[in-house]
Amino acid sequence: MIEAIRDAMDVMMARDGDVVVFGEDVGFFGGVFRATQGLQAKYGKTRCFDAPISELGIVGAAVGMAAYGLKPCIEIQFADYMYPAYDQIVSEAARLRYRSNGQFTCPMVIRMPAGGGIFGGQTHSQSPEALFTHVCGLKTVVPSNPVDAKGLLIAAIEDPDPVIFLEPKRIYNGPFDGHHDRPVVPWSKHELGEVPDGHYAVPLGKAAVRRTGADVTVLAYGTMVHVALAAAEETGVDAEVIDLRTLVPLDLDAITASVGKTGRCVIVHEATQTSGFGAELSALVQETCFYHLEAPVARVTGWDTPYPHAQEWDYFPGPARVGRALLETMEQ
Amino acid sequence: MIEAIRDAMDVMMARDGDVVVFGEDVGFFGGVFRATQGLQAKYGKTRCFDAPISELGIVGAAVGMAAYGLKPCIEIQFADYMYPAYDQIVSEAARLRYRSNGQFTCPMVIRMPAGGGIFGGQTHSQSPEALFTHVCGLKTVVPSNPVDAKGLLIAAIEDPDPVIFLEPKRIYNGPFDGHHDRPVVPWSKHELGEVPDGHYAVPLGKAAVRRTGADVTVLAYGTMVHVALAAAEETGVDAEVIDLRTLVPLDLDAITASVGKTGRCVIVHEATQTSGFGAELSALVQETCFYHLEAPVARVTGWDTPYPHAQEWDYFPGPARVGRALLETMEQ
Amino acid sequence: MSDYAPLVLTVPEPAVRPGGTPDFSNVKIPRAGTVARPEIDAEPESIRDLAFSIIRVLNRDAEAVGPWAGLLTDEELRAGLRDMMTLRAFDARMLIAQRQGKTSFYMQHMGEEAISCAFRKALEPGDMNFPTYRQAGLLIAGGYSLVDMMCQIFSNEKDPLKGRQLPVLYSARDHGFFSLSGNLTTQFIQAVGWAMASAIKNDTKIAAAWTGDGATAEGDFHAALVFASTYKAPVVLNVVNNQWAISTFQGIAKGGSGTFAARGLGFGIASLRVDGNDYLAVHAVAKWAAERARRNLGPTLVEYVTYRVGAHSTSDDPTAYRPKTESDAWPLGDPVIRLKNHLIARGAWSEERHKQAEAEVMDTVIAAQKEAESYGTLHAGGHPSMRDMFEGVYAEMPPHLRRQRQKAGV
């Protein structure tokens, strides 16, 4: 998936001279996950460069650049390190179009590796998507595979508004179903690992059904899509697995269509539970599908603790926990 | 209510030499809302003092002080200005006990005026509670009246962990039911305006039933408690109005007891809707009361736009909107 | 255990509080004309002393003296005087309008008019200011419409910002005036980013960043200095030191450093201090700094030494924290009177012409106000619509917001 992400930036930098890429270690080195490798050599160091370790500076400068007319696609090294930039994201990037009545706009993409599963401990594992979905003016995207990652990132760069692009780092190199004790399969062995060349966009705001099913709808995104698929197979529950892809704007139609059919819903995410994005999904599902629901909408999420190092697999909502929720939901 | 808040700090500074108060303009002047007026004169300028305009510095310094053994009770001038301090709150204050396995703790209170209704525009009106409730390690409190404000603030200062204390600024000087065109009633005319002298605590995590009713449960906090009460009276719907007081930890027992009885639930808050705290409440209600629910849990909230200046009363979820939701919920 | 005395916390205090006699004897003011004017490409290291002095042009006799003098014609100076007078009249009218309930809030410039008015004249079309709420002179001196400003203040049906922003948080792209944020200092680093963009695109436009003394404490200020220094961004970094941050005196933000200009020295940024109440000095320094930026010589930090004569905002009452007469004691005088006297000393102005100008300016402002009020004020007349509230959150309204708008019935 990392190659797909790099490819998206490459395609867009070639097409549009206003696209610039910067962040910590993204220049000569190409980023700690190598997402920007080769871009400086190809597009020069004024279009792809290292930034000081100041997330607020990176986002703040990007807001200014976007207001000028550039399209910055910046990297926050880990989503866990976006907090110093939170004011610039929330009070500035997200509000600029509105408060200036469109005189100034802020087309920019903030890429950040997110999520756990790599023994990164408290500060290399967080999934802060709900901190963005609560902020009007932002769009929030979480890809689950290389084909989407490239198409969504291209759509994000082309979008006229600020887009938060969370990259589940656990699936950079291959799909991950939560069975950490099994060998890792690379993307090259997965159909969604075959990334088309050149320019294409996956529109923001459209979910994808990854598995059709009749019994229960699973709402997931990022790494959890693969966990949910594994849980469905392993439990034998005929689950319909929806990959949300974009959290805001949300494809509510896809959700209601599915839950209207299945009458049951399980929501899965890695982030802590209280006020996680699952809460919003749960609220929306019961608001729109109340009379179809045959069981309570369930949430399987990270626990309300910091992401621990040693207890990584106790924390991570793996296929066993998701499977249990599927079975419980079916029993009700 | 402002006097009650001042009184709480006064009581605690007198009782405990480790309580210190600082923030922008809180020293000689006593704060832009005058919440700390007189404290510097009484306790000296090393216990109540002005801070540089650096919210991150204020919270960061307070984390260090708390780790030393003090109990800082700090003011962020407006909740809208807490974002620069968000990293210090989320990554530091909230996590310190956990990550040090209790070697260091962070007993501190971060007070911030929040909410709208004063023509403060986008940056003097926000209700960012959901950005705190999503963060484990924090407690989040929102008082709705002077008696509670004093007791809750005392409990917060005495709490061994960091507490976010959001003060609905619209009700500093009197209850407000959303009828902005009617004269303001001062707290002196309200029973919950009669604040007892001296030390008392209102425990964190306990809700209060402000109006008993049989037909529908309204979950509210802060200013919205008063709006909900007005809506109940005006529509004639026999609503049970629960004042949550503390969002984390939440008094879920009080909620389930009430919804178990009424079978209907309306949630009200000023914050933007998507991923607001109402989403968590809605999710919890349907998870715990699914088989009692006779209608979808409804949310009445601020719109998903920045808080506008001129359209304040279109934005504010006033008694008309809440009343409509009560009636709609009763019809289903 | 220890033979050390107990530690004691230092908490800086202003020299005087209400009831005391104002005292600015600690403010060291060099004579006008005494500070050297370095070459435009001077190395920042070679001019460190400029961060600790004050560049001044107008002397006590209202003459323009020294190496920073001589840049402006009579015509330009008269225009500058008129800009400042207009801003002052504008403030006066809007303060009254606020008291009359025609708007919720206002912030005035009294005493600081020279800074934004003179700075504006150092810029070229296309340059971009990232101002604070106390630089309306950038708009007035740039010829922006007074009516539009007032419509914003009144949040009326012609408010260019559709009622979405607090009064005085203007935005005027075509006038090089970036959308104001209610959050302090966020725009300091944005200005640097804008300037970097100009350099990335090999443009010739420069940016100007603005902050008050108090707000220099924010992290964004640091980020701006780091980025400006690293990428040699074509930006002028302006710090308006008006001695106060609401009720907090400048010593709290400044701490042990001698001046705010000194902050730039640790970054190798050329840093100057200037008499903010001296129109000619402000203009000359702004020109110098802008020229450096435009010649790709990098950023310049400028501290304007001035005094906030009025209240912080209409929500503030300064008599609670500083002597009422402190502004009278301020040693740098009044910028309008100083420029007026200079013009008179030059033989290019007179008391009569000044009186007449005052009347003209006030007429202009009142006429603008009348027009603006005809489009409504905050609680009366035309106003932005509820639809305007839902528009513009995104370029295209997403489904959830459409649903909400429907629910709202608009």
Add this chain to the structure above:
Amino acid sequence: MSDYAPLVLTVPEPAVRPGGTPDFSNVKIPRAGTVARPEIDAEPESIRDLAFSIIRVLNRDAEAVGPWAGLLTDEELRAGLRDMMTLRAFDARMLIAQRQGKTSFYMQHMGEEAISCAFRKALEPGDMNFPTYRQAGLLIAGGYSLVDMMCQIFSNEKDPLKGRQLPVLYSARDHGFFSLSGNLTTQFIQAVGWAMASAIKNDTKIAAAWTGDGATAEGDFHAALVFASTYKAPVVLNVVNNQWAISTFQGIAKGGSGTFAARGLGFGIASLRVDGNDYLAVHAVAKWAAERARRNLGPTLVEYVTYRVGAHSTSDDPTAYRPKTESDAWPLGDPVIRLKNHLIARGAWSEERHKQAEAEVMDTVIAAQKEAESYGTLHAGGHPSMRDMFEGVYAEMPPHLRRQRQKAGV
């Protein structure tokens, strides 16, 4: 419209990249013993030059020379040498353990051992460090248990932090070592707050803040300088300039400023630069700065000039961005060898004793490792429980977390 040349963005680059010949000719290194030692109560303004030089004690002949020499006995120097050797052996073993999969992650100190080891000796019991991940020498020189350190690294059943933290993010309150955060620089301002608290309580304890060169760009660094300067907090503000921030050379954080120490000058903070590979110099400067803090004379900023010889962390490969042999060219040498040679020059050490000490130190570390491994490693043996994961989020477990723990079945 414009007669100005197009602007061009400057992006600083290190002198050499992989394939090139290492070149440190731009690093100006004064001779040992040549920098003056100011009085302890010197005004920061009077010693500005110390921010642009390098205080050094050990000369090329391994003699201690100049005004900063002469503070340590043979015994103390031998102890210092042993501390550094222990840290180096510890690093070597843990790097291997990480490669063996016994832990997920490790960060080494190679080349920077003198800084944390010597600094620790300038503190008193009760003082508090707010370290980064590259100051384990504070623990080792302070006598903290190697076994406990390793248990943390292995996240095993005796991990003092119950498996909750990434390896090397230690916490040791009783050893004056604050809980490490994974977020850079947050603790710089916390140290200032801790020091302010000590002053508020009229205590005698001081704090020490730590950051790397790269992380000085964060806003927390600025906040720390502002608060320390304003309240004259009893704190030593340490910047370890090891030339690199992961793959980013120091020029990106430093920009146009000559040095990182210079950052302090804009705040009126006493600011010194010291040879970070010279145990004696580090110790002498640390003592001086700590003494200032303890005498209520306010904060001191110290920049340690050193070089990160190893990879940033076990996740990093520096050959991708800098010449392999760059560390050999580093002009300040190796801190262990320099101190060893000095002790030999003093007649207080010998090659034989050194060899023997190396063996002893390695034995000690290996013994500690054996014990630690007997309590488990990341994927084998004893480990913290799932219950530990739910404990300690709050002093008392709130209902929702109790429910979640029940759901988890523990």
